[in-house]
Amino acid sequence: MLFFFQLRFYSNIVIFTIFFYEIIIIAIGVEHHSKLLHNNNNDNNTTISRAKNSPGNSDLFFNDKNDKSGDKDSIQLPKHKKQEISTTTTIITTTTTTNLVSINDSESSSSSPLSAVTARKIDVIAYCNDPGRPPKSQISPVQLTYVENEQVQYTCDEFISLKQYRKCLKGKWHGEMPLCGxxxxxxxxxxxxxxxxxxxxxxxxxxxxxxxxxxxxxxxxxxxxxxxxxxxxxxxxxxxxxxxxxxxxxxxxxxxxxxxxxxxxxxxxxxxxxxxxxxxxxxxxxxxxxxxxxxxxxxxxxxxxxxxxxxxxxxxxxxxxxxxxxxxxxxxxxxxxxxxxxxxxxxxxxxxxxxQYSNNDNYTDPICGLPEVPVGLEARVINDQINYVFTCAKDFQRVDNYGGQFLTLQCGYDNRWHGQLPICLPTRQCQKIVLENDETHTYLVEIYKYDRVFFINQTEWIPVRGSRAFFRCKDETNIFVGKEIRICDDGEWTNSLPNCLPTSSVKSEDSLKTSSILMIVLSTLIFTFLMSC
Known part of the structure; x- marks a missing residue:
């Protein structure tokens, strides 16, 4: 009888040792397989690395430890003050808008597995503020800002049925200033x-x-x-x-x-x-x-x-x-x-x-209403609805030397604004984010839209304070990781560069972990059964 219990005791020790040996082997196998998957992804250029030669970009998963710049999670967009007009010195702050412009993404490397993915265009969008208006008129819709391609409608208070329009394109209002009488x-x-x-x-x-x-x-x-x-x-x-x-x-x-x-x-x-x-x-x-x-x-x-x-x-x-x-x-x-x-x-x-509207009965002092104020400019009232002086707005500097320190617009005989505006450009700007594929890196993420940008002319634009960059996965089946929007704040982009993970690699690791768990559970059941015998 004693011999039987000793035999059973030593048998259980052997079974227990074999059980833990199997668990260790399974764990080592999972770790080894994960490393193989990770190395395979690196070999196939499917991971995301730092944007090439682009200041302000930092990768979400492969941050340079020497990069000491702190990421900001969010930033409040600049608030727009309501337009104020009075006979005293008053500031009118407005911004112009721009048309929708498309820019091609950088071409993928010919050796890249994503070379078959067609490069899509980037929407570049500006915005407009108050477009100005003639005296005794109504504008619709009434908004602080207007998006690209948005149109405003004017109606005159005293001249019925005529509807006039202006449209926001590439940072400027297009269409002549409407006329009312x-x-x-x-x-x-x-x-x-x-x-x-x-x-x-x-x-x-x-x-x-x-x-x-x-x-x-x-x-x-x-x-x-x-x-x-x-x-x-x-x-x-x-x-x-x-x-x-x-x-x-x-x-x-x-x-x-x-x-x-x-x-x-x-x-x-x-x-x-x-x-x-x-x-x-x-x-x-x-x-x-x-x-x-x-x-x-x-x-x-x-x-x-x-x-x-x-x-x-x-x-x-x-x-x-x-x-x-x-x-x-x-x-x-x-x-x-x-x-x-x-x-x-x-x-x-x-x-x-x-x-035409005039400040006197003999028509010699016509009035024109409120002028449009382009992006980067401010206007101060000299004579309400007749004369305004223009200077550069905050975060903008003048780059021309025409006409002295202050330039004015004057209401003319034809009820149009006459005069010269200063040329003002931003003092701080963000670099455009460049995601270029090369021999060592392939980006699974792309930029599909910039908005609230500043147009220098009909084709050139730059991101300024408040501009936003929107990201998405090139392959819609991939998993997006990170924040979709980065905002230009004082010359730097907030947040880190987002990433995209291939769905296939995620599924492989998940299936391996699931099978390993099932093997451990099965071994535990066998061990429990043998111990009960």
Whole structure:
């Protein structure tokens, strides 16, 4: 009996020794296999290393121990103050925007296993601040900043229905500054003479209308004539293809904006109108101004079977001398020539005139509203809506020597801003992050977008304070490790360079660990069973 227990005791010791020997062998095998996987990844250039020759880049997994620069996890983007305008010295801080620009990634090495991955383009995006506005106007949407390719819409408070637009492209607002004017409310149409036209001149008088004291009151919006104010019968042109209109208003005026609408009778039912072309040829106020069409529209049906055609014109003085001449010789006549392919009959539907805004009654002190202030500049008010002085903003320095220390914009005779702006460039900037593959390194991560950058010109741009770089894996099946965004702060990029891990290597190590755990559990069960025997 004693011999049996001794035999069982020594047998258990042997089994126990064999059990722990198996566990040690399994652990050594796991470690050895992990090293093989790691070395294999290095041999195949699938790990991420430091960005080549790029200041400010640090690898998330392979940091240089001698690199003492501390990474910052986050940075607050610069806050934008609301625009302030007053008669005292006030700062307006704005920024311009830029168009979407694409830049190719660096080409992969021909020996790289990622050479088959197509290089994708990088979106480079700037932004804009307040685009400026004419006096007595509304802008939509109202925002502190506007993204690339975003468009703003202007509407005038006193000149109805006209919508004007500007678009943010490559750090600047594109499109001319919109124009608004003061629509007449006390300067009605009094006489209308309609002629048949030939070669741009009146040939014979067809009809005339005396509207003096015959127009009904209308207070909804400013106008010189709308059809419902003269309900007795329409002001109609008939009997010809081409017409010459001579419209006379009550008082001489300096006319800057015109909206005129004609309603073509039976336009929807007359077969001849289906292929007909109707248009306004010219609009003339006097010899001192050029009137150019800025928009047109049609509304159908309008008053039974007619179609209404709307036209908007801006009339600006040809020169400063012409502007002052016109002030001395203002007229009260507007001449309009129309043309058609076939004889046509149409009515005057709307006639709205607007004068330019001015600080006095004789138009010699025009006002232009608020100017656009480009990126890197600040504006201070000298005379509200008339005159502003421009200097470089914080973190920008002037690089030109034009016109002394301060440059100004002055509201001109044509309601445009006149003057020279300083050229200002950033004093601090970040280096562009370069991820170039070579014989020893292949990057699995890429930059797909920069935003809030500063454009030097139409093609050159630089990252400045607040600019952001966005990262992603080249292969979407890989696992992204790190932070997606790095921010330029005082000349350095925050955070470390992110990395991407191939899914295959992660799965191999996970499967090896799982099988090892199963072997240990199985060995434990066998040992427990033998000990219980």
């Amino acid at each position: 003061n629509a007449f409310r006390q300067n009605d149409l009094t006489q209308v003479f309609i002629y048949e036209a030939e070669n741009g001149f009146p040939k014979r008088l067809l009809d005339e209308y005396n509207l003096t004291n015959n127009l009904q009151p209308f207070n909804k919006f400013g106008n010189s004539f709308i059809a419902e104010r003269y309900p007795s019968h329409p002001v109609r042109a008939k009997g010809a293809k081409d017409y010459y209109w001579n419209l006379i208003i009550e008082k001489p005026a300096l006319i800057q904006m015109i909206r005129i609408s004609f309603s073509i009778v039976n336009h929807l039912v007359d077969p001849k109108m289906r292929t007909n072309i109707f248009d306004i040829v010219t609009v003339v106020t006097n010899q001192y101004r050029d009137c150019k069409r800025v928009a047109n529209n049609s509304v159908s049906p309008w008053h039974y079977n007619s179609t209404r055609f709307d036209y908007w014109y801006f009339c600006r003085a040809k020169s400063k001398e012409d502007f002052h001449q016109e002030i001395q010789q203002m007229t009260n006549q507007i001449r309009i020539e129309t043309t058609s392919l076939v004889p046509i009959k149409y009515d005057l539907a709307t006639f709205i005139l607007a004068e």
